[in-house]
Amino acid sequence: MAIDIGTLDTFPKLLVHHAQARGERPAIREKDLGIWQTWTWKQFADEARFLACGLAEQGLKRGDHIALVGANRPRIYAGIAAAQCLGAIPVPLYQDAAAAELAFPIRNAEVSHALAEDQEQVDKLVEILPECPTLEHIYYDDPRGLRHYSQPELMSYDKLLELGRDAYRHDPGFLEGEIAKGRGEDTAAMFFTSGTTGVPKGVVLTYTNLIERSKAVADWEGINDRDVVLAFMPPAWIGQNIFSYAQPLVAGYCICCPESAETVTTDMREIGPTYYFAPPRVFEALLTQVSVRMDDASALKRVMYHYFMGVAQRVGERIMEGKPVGLVKRLLYRLGDLLVYGPLRNVLGMSRIRIAYTGGEAIGPDLFVFYRSIGVNLKQLYGSTETSVFVCIQPNDKVKPDTVGPAVPGVELKFTPERELLIRSPGLFKEYYKNPQATMEAKDRDGWFHTGDAGYIDADGHLKIIDRAKDVGALTDGTLFAPKYLENKLKFFPYIKEAVCFGHRRSMVSAFINIDMEAVGNWAEKRHLPYSGYTDLASRDEVYELVRECVEKVNADLSREPEIANSQIHRFLLLHKELDADDEELTRTRKVRRRFIAEKYAPLVEALYAGRQAVHVEAQVKYEDGRSGTFSADLKIRDAKTVAPAAARKAA
Amino acid sequence: MSAPQIHLDAHARRIGEVILSVEGVSLSFGGVKALQDVSFDVRSREVRAIIGPNGAGKSSMLNVLNGVYHPQSGRIRFKNKEFSDMNSHEAAALGIARTFQNIALFKGMTVLDNLMTGRNLKMRCNFLQQALWVGPARREELEHRRAVEEIIDFLEIQHIRKTPVGRLPYGLQKRVELARALAAEPSVLLLDEPMAGMNLEEKQDMCRFVLEVNDHFGTTLVLIEHDMGVVMDISDRVVVLDYGRKIADGSPEEVRSNQKVIDAYLGVAH
Numbered sequence: 001m002a003i004d005i006g007t008l009d010t011f012p013k014l015l016v017h018h019a020q021a022r023g024e025r026p027a028i029r030e031k032d033l034g035i036w037q038t039w040t041w042k043q044f045a046d047e048a049r050f051l052a053c054g055l056a057e058q059g060l061k062r063g064d065h066i067a068l069v070g071a072n073r074p075r076i077y078a079g080i081a082a083a084q085c086l087g088a089i090p091v092p093l094y095q096d097a098a099a100a101e102l103a104f105p106i107r108n109a110e111v112s113h114a115l116a117e118d119q120e121q122v123d124k125l126v127e128i129l130p131e132c133p134t135l136e137h138i139y140y141d142d143p144r145g146l147r148h149y150s151q152p153e154l155m156s157y158d159k160l161l162e163l164g165r166d167a168y169r170h171d172p173g174f175l176e177g178e179i180a181k182g183r184g185e186d187t188a189a190m191f192f193t194s195g196t197t198g199v200p201k202g203v204v205l206t207y208t209n210l211i212e213r214s215k216a217v218a219d220w221e222g223i224n225d226r227d228v229v230l231a232f233m234p235p236a237w238i239g240q241n242i243f244s245y246a247q248p249l250v251a252g253y254c255i256c257c258p259e260s261a262e263t264v265t266t267d268m269r270e271i272g273p274t275y276y277f278a279p280p281r282v283f284e285a286l287l288t289q290v291s292v293r294m295d296d297a298s299a300l301k302r303v304m305y306h307y308f309m310g311v312a313q314r315v316g317e318r319i320m321e322g323k324p325v326g327l328v329k330r331l332l333y334r335l336g337d338l339l340v341y342g343p344l345r346n347v348l349g350m351s352r353i354r355i356a357y358t359g360g361e362a363i364g365p366d367l368f369v370f371y372r373s374i375g376v377n378l379k380q381l382y383g384s385t386e387t388s389v390f391v392c393i394q395p396n397d398k399v400k401p402d403t404v405g406p407a408v409p410g411v412e413l414k415f416t417p418e419r420e421l422l423i424r425s426p427g428l429f430k431e432y433y434k435n436p437q438a439t440m441e442a443k444d445r446d447g448w449f450h451t452g453d454a455g456y457i458d459a460d461g462h463l464k465i466i467d468r469a470k471d472v473g474a475l476t477d478g479t480l481f482a483p484k485y486l487e488n489k490l491k492f493f494p495y496i497k498e499a500v501c502f503g504h505r506r507s508m509v510s511a512f513i514n515i516d517m518e519a520v521g522n523w524a525e526k527r528h529l530p531y532s533g534y535t536d537l538a539s540r541d542e543v544y545e546l547v548r549e550c551v552e553k554v555n556a557d558l559s560r561e562p563e564i565a566n567s568q569i570h571r572f573l574l575l576h577k578e579l580d581a582d583d584e585e586l587t588r589t590r591k592v593r594r595r596f597i598a599e600k601y602a603p604l605v606e607a608l609y610a611g612r613q614a615v616h617v618e619a620q621v622k623y624e625d626g627r628s629g630t631f632s633a634d635l636k637i638r639d640a641k642t643v644a645p646a647a648a649r650k651a652a
Numbered sequence: 653m654s655a656p657q658i659h660l661d662a663h664a665r666r667i668g669e670v671i672l673s674v675e676g677v678s679l680s681f682g683g684v685k686a687l688q689d690v691s692f693d694v695r696s697r698e699v700r701a702i703i704g705p706n707g708a709g710k711s712s713m714l715n716v717l718n719g720v721y722h723p724q725s726g727r728i729r730f731k732n733k734e735f736s737d738m739n740s741h742e743a744a745a746l747g748i749a750r751t752f753q754n755i756a757l758f759k760g761m762t763v764l765d766n767l768m769t770g771r772n773l774k775m776r777c778n779f780l781q782q783a784l785w786v787g788p789a790r791r792e793e794l795e796h797r798r799a800v801e802e803i804i805d806f807l808e809i810q811h812i813r814k815t816p817v818g819r820l821p822y823g824l825q826k827r828v829e830l831a832r833a834l835a836a837e838p839s840v841l842l843l844d845e846p847m848a849g850m851n852l853e854e855k856q857d858m859c860r861f862v863l864e865v866n867d868h869f870g871t872t873l874v875l876i877e878h879d880m881g882v883v884m885d886i887s888d889r890v891v892v893l894d895y896g897r898k899i900a901d902g903s904p905e906e907v908r909s910n911q912k913v914i915d916a917y918l919g920v921a922h
Contacts, residue, residue: 033801034813144806145864262811 005215005250009184010207012048012085014249016179019045022225022252028074031259031267039074041252044081047074047161051082053175054164055113058137058155062087062181065109065190069093069102069125070117072231072257075141075157077245079115084188085179088113091190091202092236099124103131105192109202109433110134115157119145126151184208190433191238191385202433203238203385213388213427214247216410221355221393223275225252228352230273232264238385239360243277246388265289268349276356280363283378286348287370308336309373316341316373321397341374350376357381357393362465364492365401372399380404382463386442386449387411388427392463403462413463414448419480420469421455422448454482456563466564471594473504479566481509483594486567489557493550494519498579500592502605503567510571510608512601513547514538514578520546535633538574544638547574551640558643565645571608572640575601576617576633583621604635613637667888668696671872672717672840677726679712679896686712687723688896694840699866699873701883703907704893705916710876711753713893714842717874718750719743730840744773749838751829753845753876759818763809763828764800766817770835771796800835806868807831807861823854827861834865841865843875847882855879859886880917884908892916 008014018027023042030037039047060066066083068090070076080090091109093102095117102124106114112134116122122140129135129151140146141157168175188207192200217223231244244255253275258267265286294305315329325333345351356371359381371378377396382404383389391413394405407413411425424447431439443449454472455465466472467482475481483501486509490499497516503509515538523546524531531537555568579585585597598605607615618632673693679686687709694700702710715721717728719740728735730746738746749770757766774796775782781789804810807827812820817828826846833841846862847855863886865871877883883890884904892900892907894916900907907913 033798033805034810035801144868147867259810260808266811266814 005211009211010084010179010182010186011081011188011211011246011249012179012182014211015041015045015048015081018249018252025225025252026254027248028077028255028257029271030074030257031263031270034259036256036270044074044078047078048081048085049175050161050164050168051078051157052085052164052178053167054160054162055082055088056086056174056178057163057167058113058160060086060088060113062178064088064113065091065111067091067093067102067106067109067111067114068235069114069121070095070141070235071261072235072240072244072255073117073141074257076115076117076235077255079139080189080245084182085175087178087182087186089187089190091192092234092241093192094234094236095121096234097124099127103128104200105202106132106135109190113137113139115139116141118142122146122149122154126153129153182207184211187430189241191236191241193385201435201438204430204433205385205388206430209388209427209429210242210246211250212410213390213425214242214250216426217390217393217408218247218251220409223247223251223253223355227251227253227275227354228271228273229253229255229275229277230258230264230268230271230349231255232258232261232267233278238389239277239279242389243275265349269347270349272349272352274352274354276350276353277381278356278358279360280358280367281361283358283363283371284367287367290344290348305340308340309370311336312341312373313369316375317369317399320372320375320377321399337375344374345376348376353377355379359383359404362488363401366492368401382465384451386429387423387425388429390427391423391425394462398460398462400460400462403458403460403464405463406461407463413457415456416450418469419454419456419472421451421453421463421465423451424448475503475509475566476505476507477566480564481567482564485564486511486554486558486569487592489554490550490569493553495523495546496550498586498592500579500594500597501569502598502608506609508570509567510605511551511569511573512575512597512604513551513572514575515543515547517578534578535576538576539633539636541636544574544636547572548638548640555640556643559645562645568642569640570642571637573604573608573615573635573637576631576635577619577621608637666870667698670694671696671731672874673729674713674717675727675729677713677716677723677728679709679716679721679723685896687716687893689726690893690896690898691726692891692898692901694872694874695888696839696872697866697870698888699862699875699886701887701890702874702876702893703878703880703883703890707895708893708916709896710893711844712896714750714844714874714876717743718748718842744836747837747839748842749833749836749840750842751826751833751844751846753848755822755825755829757817757825757829757832760816762814762816763820763831764804764813766828767800767803767832767835768796770832771800773836799837803831803834806864807834823850823857826850826854826858830858830861830865834869834871837869838871840872840874843873843877845876845878847877847879855882862886 005014008017018041024040026038027041027044028039066088068076068079083090091105091111093105114125114135116125116138122138125138136153138153139155139157139160143156184207186207187204188210190202190204192202229243231240233240235241248255256271258264294302311332315325315333318325319333353376356376356378358378379394379399382392390408391411392404392406393408414422428449452469453465454467454469455463458464467484471483473481481503486501487499490496495516496513498514500512501509517534520537520543524537529542537543551569551572558568559565579592586592604615604617614637615635617635618630620628621631670693675691677690678688702713704710712721716723719738719742775792777789777792804813809827812824817825847858859882862873866873887904889902890904890907891898892913899912899916900910
């Protein structure tokens with residue numbers, strides 16, 4: 001079903017349109033005092049109108065920037081819409097960012113107004129006021145705890161709305177005029193990328209970018225105004241914003257704001273969303289919850305669960321994709337649906353889900369298949385802030401766990417000789433704010449966006465992302481070496497927490513591995529294997545055996561992919577300590593800093609390649625209180641069996 | 653521990669007149685003299701702490717204040733009324749609520765139901781009306797539910813609303829108990845060791861809630877606490893008991909530098 005939005009080229013125009021076309025339908029729901037409260041489209045539009053007039057009274061003008069700091073709240077979204085009504089540019093910021101992290105975007109975008117959710121956010125903004133001379137007005141939604149604040153910059157949302165309501169009553173024409181002035185090519189919003197390297201960059205997206213992409217995907221997937229979304233990721237993340245602001249305004253569906261971060265699971269069950277997006281770690285946390293509770297369940301339930309999950313794993317996906325399945329298996333699956341999958345989906349709040357996406361990072365194949373086999377249509381999606389999210393999506397009838405699917409309509413893909421993925425799409429961002437240098441590096445003259453991701457298109461025309469382009473190297477025999485791809489494959493095993501692979505300009509690949517203390521600890525306890533701590537456990541032969549099996553499974557997997565079959569892992573060692581952000585081995589977002597580790601542990605890397613069976617390590621360790629000490633141990637090195645690619649091909 | 657990030661000066665909180673005073677109270681159990689001639693007062697909207705080493709008579713004092721124990725001598729004045737003793741039901745009706753050192757909640761009931769019991773004294777409809785859910789009973793229940801939900805929101809326990817209390821970790825149970833006491837909309841709230849057995853983070857949360865309750869609802873708080881850091885951070889005035897006698901009374905700074913208090917806590921060479 002195509003969505004008819006005609007020539008409406010900005011979000012405020014769309015909002016006005018929905019207020020007329022489906023004024024009494026729900027637009028935003030929020031659970032307040034234990035009851036779901038609804039804003040209809042008409043209420044949403046009125047709220048945005050009044051708020052816009054209030055902001056105009058306070059001096060917000062076309063082209064100004066307004067920061068929004070808070071969780072998913074109707075009023076935060078009203079703030080975004082209100083700013084856009086005036087032609088001002090909303091800049092959503094992460095509500096869990098520290099005060100100092102908020103200062104950069106506010107200075108960079110010369111933000112003059114800010115809407116904060118509550119005291120916590122106000123405190124941060126007030127703290128950075130001295131370094132942000134442009135910030136003149138701070139509005140707050142929840143007045144709790146703010147009664148005694150006397151900063152002249154502060155004003156409550158309610159007061160602002162009151163101001164606006166009066167102004168609108170006097171001159172409703174002003175605002176309607178401002179809304180009409182908006183054009184598709186105007187800047188709709190600015191999102192700051194988290195910036196793993198260097199300072200964050202403000203990604204400028206136009207109305208056309210966001211509306212065109214949202215509409216293309218809504219049409220392609222059949223998203224309509226009967227859909228319901230639960231918004232629980234930070235609204236400053238484009239991955240949330242597009243599903244809870246841009247696309248609902250295009251398709252007219254309803255978004256729901258959970259009561260608090262802790263209640264998301266309950267709220268999800270109550271709402272029963274039909275359309276869902278979450279990064280892999282959310283799906284992982286849900287599965288862990290299920291597994292833990294199943295372990296505590298009665299013997300009968302456990303047996304039923306394991307039996308039917310086996311059935312689901314064999315035929316569930318095929319049934320969902322409409323592929324031929326034998327009658328007996330089909331009936332068994334139906335029975336399983338009645339006894340296990342249905343109740344399970346219900347507990348997860350996924351009974352009504354038609355389409356669920358995951359993206360942002362690689363998802364483990366087991367995890368992915370779990371959800372699909374119990375009948376949740378989980379699909380992978382590829383995109384970034386710069387591309388207005390939607391670049392590739394897996395189609396309903398052909399979902400492969402290791403690709404992100406073909407390009408969605410309107411997107412062109414190509415690769416540089418270094419295998420870097422280039423994208424051209426109507427959703428491509430306008431520029432990095434006040435950073436022409438970075439814009440030029442990312443977007444070339446012909447309009448191709450350099451993603452920095454390396455990958456290739458497989459035989460089915462699906463895009464497969466293997467690594468960041470700058471990390472991709474080659475073995476001495478010329479085989480592609482994609483360390484992150486290998487590390488992810490290793491990390492999908494519950495026993496392996498972190499892995500660091502080496503191989504660039506070497507004859508073979510080898511790896512450092514961190515075991516997962518909890519998973520391996522449990523495993524050891526079940527086997528009555530005593531250990532004193534991480535270092536002791538990681539030096540056990542039994543644990544080396546356990547990890548070797550994992551590595552060999554990865555190798556068997558790799559042997560089936562001709563492009564990278566030669567990058568199987570030949571040797572590995574288990575590190576004596578967990579890689580830690582405090583020791584600068586990981587970034588704060590827990591990504592391994594491969595080069596730093598290679599330098600810091602150079603003797604270990606040499607030992608891996610010198611064919612030694614053990615290596616002595618002496619290391620400086622920093623304690624949490626800032627003191628440091630030295631530590632020494634003998635680390636074992638083990639070989640892992642590799643699988644000849646030719647043999648695998650014969651067997652397949 | 654560091655003070656929570658809340659700044660409140662006494663002026664902003666409108667500390668008022670004396671609302672509760674204790675004059676010459678003595679309490680003994682057989683030969684044990686739990687309290688001997690203790691006098692102090694509590695001003696409206698202040699945070700008043702009672703501290704002292706183990707066995708000093710702190711809990712006994714609190715139990716006298718809400719009518720669980722009846723002192724052999726002495727008087728209690730509350731809101732200009734004088735009592736030689738009162739029973740705990742009267743105390744509750746007058747607006748004195750409390751929490752307990754060893755959590756007294758209905759373990760099998762949900763958080764929500766526990767809080768609703770806190771509204772018990774405010775319910776006007778009779779048993780039959782409530783059972784049949786007719787007219788005024790329905791309206792009344794909705795009102796009470798709303799009041800309870802506001803407290804749930806205030807203390808940030810939405811996620812455990814429907815969880816049986818017995819399944820909750822200790823720190824949260826303490827918070828639920830505070831919530832139930834608040835549900836009675838007391839004018840004076842007695843807290844018996846609200847931070848006992850909590851970790852640092854839970855203590856900081858609890859400090860924040862105690863101060864916010866005081867600020868937001870204007871509740872007068874009398875609290876017993878072991879943790880000196882907590883007491884000094886959040887109290888306006890402190891009474892120190894030792895062996896059933898009052899040995900000091902004043903602002904946290906005064907109490908901290910009082911030699912008798914130091915001796916009582918650290919011991920003296922005899």
